[in-house]
Amino acid sequence: MMTRLEVCIDNLESLFTAQDAGADRIELCSALGLGGLTPSYGFMQQAARHRRIPVYAMIRPRAGDFCFSELEFELMLQDIAAARAAGLQGVVVGLLDEQGRVPATELQQLVAAAGPLGVTFHRAIDLSANWRADLETIVASGCERILSSGHASTALAGLETLQAMAQALAGRASLMPGAGVNADNVRTILEFTGVSEVHMSGMGWRGGMVPHGVNMGTSDDGRINITDGAKVAAVRALLDQ
Template sequence: MTRLEICIDNLESLFTAQEAGADRIELCSALGLGGLTPSYGFMQQVARHSTIPVYAMIRPRAGDFCFSPAEFDLMLLDVAAARAAGLQGVVVGLLDETGRVPAAELKQLVEAAGPLGVTFHRAIDLSSNWRADLETIVAAGCERILSSGHAPTALAGLETLQAMQQTLAGRASLMPGAGVNADNVRTILEFTGVSEVHMSGMGWRGGMVPHGVNMGTSDDGRVNITDGAKVAAVRALLDQV
């Protein structure tokens, strides 16, 4: 069975993703920024209502993945929050100034997660040496790697994703993500040989009546939500594999 992970950043989307056939949730805040750490309250609420595994994004800010010692300490606290909330896993990623995955810090995050599963996220797509860093990620104990194959989308990164899959050789799962949809998911699966994929299936709905005031440079007042039809379309294709 090919598994389907959906990233969400609000409770409404949890119910939609579950009903549409998601196998796992990546829980975030601010998907418009690539996904940041959800609040502890959000983690607790989702843990109460989810019927499928939930992995919390552990990313303390937007921007690059080179975190300061203080930011790293915050990541450790957020990993502890995910454990306390009763979630099933965490999603982490970090790089040093040279674009390499720091082995000691990653191992510390995995150890802090304890019994929780650990996914290494698309920080690998900014790695300056992904082949060597895959070995670091596997050695640290991560169970999967989310990647678009060093490209803007998984479809554009097919050749690198295939090479990653071959390099991993079953030691960890490769999960293509970024731009995955019903039009390309079969191509991605057939080319790479992976057994799980990641998508947002994002849609939008209007919010309050606009008053001409925005809360930030990227805010237009709309609420991003999971589009159940997009998720269901991919689910149907995966069930045929």
């Protein structure tokens, strides 16, 4: 059974790197340093133009928690429409209510808005107050997969919960472990959970313009985070064994 590899990126340079290194699918984001936010419409269009593999756009209107206001929810619907218009293959969504539960009605609306696009439910499940019940809500909505670290900071630390999630899903949707996945642990994660796809960032960096003592934010403006093709290729090689 082939194990699929998804790579999250937040710039166009990394799209080419991830594809060349063996990714099977792209999670298209902005601001990976904030956990991934919705990419711009222009980025979606460029990714659709240059992709050789499926591209799923993150639909997350802001950083912080996943309890979104009515206006933020409307923005999510508009961004899903943008992903469809750009010609992408899917979207990545997630939301919780004030009790930390996945709201069935709102999730169904997001899936309906995606129409023919594939839908992944992201790591908001790792903040769920009752992941077992919320798995059922996610499956019933029509999401095709769930990205999770098993209610832990990394997939490796959440192995037991990931295994329980996979057993609870029983093939009704795919479970995709993510967070800290690399060449040192991917085989352990696969063998313990029995999943057929994994998610990684393969984060690296390169130098940018020489800084002049002024930063535009809290990050280092002289450093550009990019996908490290060698990290992705190393995981790809292990998956192909």
